[in-house]
Amino acid sequence: MPANDASRSPGRPRGGDSACRGRLLEAAMEAFARSGYDGASLRAIALAADCDVSMVAHYFGSKAELWRAMVDELAQRHQADRAEIARSLAEPGVALEARVRRGAGLLFDRIARQAPLARLLMREAAETGERATYVLTQLMQPNLELYRPLWEEAMDAGILGRSDVVVAHTALVGAIALVISMRVSIARLSGREMEVATLRDEFLDVLLRHGPQGASPAR
Known part of the structure; x- marks a missing residue:
C-alpha cells in the first residue's frame, strides 16, 4: 500500500486534505486550457490533482462551478500585483519608451x-x-484597463502605431502567446538556443523598432 494511503481511514476519499482544492484548481486550469470546457474530464482533473473525483463536488459542486472558481482564482492572482504593476508602468522619471518596453516585458x-x-x-x-463574458469581465477587461494609459501615451508619442487600444492590446497578448507557444520551432529555425528571456528581448526589439516606423499621424 502506498505510504500516502496508509494513514487514510476506511472510506476516506483520496485527496481529502486542505491542499486538494488548490491542486484541483491548478489541474483544472491546465485541462480547460488544453481541451476546452466540453473536452475537459473531471476524472482526469481529479487524477492530475491526486484527489478523488468526489472532491470536485465537495469543493465546487459542479464542473461549471469549478471552471468559475478557476477563473476567480486567476483574477485574484492578477489583482494581487495590480497596484505594483500600475506604479511601474507610470514611474516618474523613466522615459516613455523604457516604460513601454517594461510593460510589454x-x-x-x-x-x-x-x-x-x-x-x-x-x-x-x-x-x-x-463563459466568454465571464472571462472578459474578470480577466481581459481589468488587464486592458491596467495597460490602456501606457499604450495611449505611447501612441500619442509615436512610439506605437496609432490604432484602437483594444485591438492593439489584444494583438499584443495574442502575439506573445503565439511566440511563446512556438519557442521550440523558433529555436530550430534560428539555429540557436532560445530561452524565454532571449525570446522576450527579441520580441521587444521587434515591437519597439517597428512601432515608430509604422506609426500613423496622431488624430
Whole structure:
C-alpha cells in the first residue's frame, strides 16, 4: 500500500486534505486550457490533482462551478500585483519608451509563466455565451484597463502605431502567446538556443523598432 494511503481511514476519499482544492484548481486550469470546457474530464482533473473525483463536488459542486472558481482564482492572482504593476508602468522619471518596453516585458513574462492561461484566454475569447463574458469581465477587461494609459501615451508619442487600444492590446497578448507557444520551432529555425528571456528581448526589439516606423499621424 502506498505510504500516502496508509494513514487514510476506511472510506476516506483520496485527496481529502486542505491542499486538494488548490491542486484541483491548478489541474483544472491546465485541462480547460488544453481541451476546452466540453473536452475537459473531471476524472482526469481529479487524477492530475491526486484527489478523488468526489472532491470536485465537495469543493465546487459542479464542473461549471469549478471552471468559475478557476477563473476567480486567476483574477485574484492578477489583482494581487495590480497596484505594483500600475506604479511601474507610470514611474516618474523613466522615459516613455523604457516604460513601454517594461510593460510589454511584464506581459510577456506573465504569459510565459502561465502558458495555460494564455491558451485558456485565446480559447474562451473565441466563444460566445456566459463563459466568454465571464472571462472578459474578470480577466481581459481589468488587464486592458491596467495597460490602456501606457499604450495611449505611447501612441500619442509615436512610439506605437496609432490604432484602437483594444485591438492593439489584444494583438499584443495574442502575439506573445503565439511566440511563446512556438519557442521550440523558433529555436530550430534560428539555429540557436532560445530561452524565454532571449525570446522576450527579441520580441521587444521587434515591437519597439517597428512601432515608430509604422506609426500613423496622431488624430
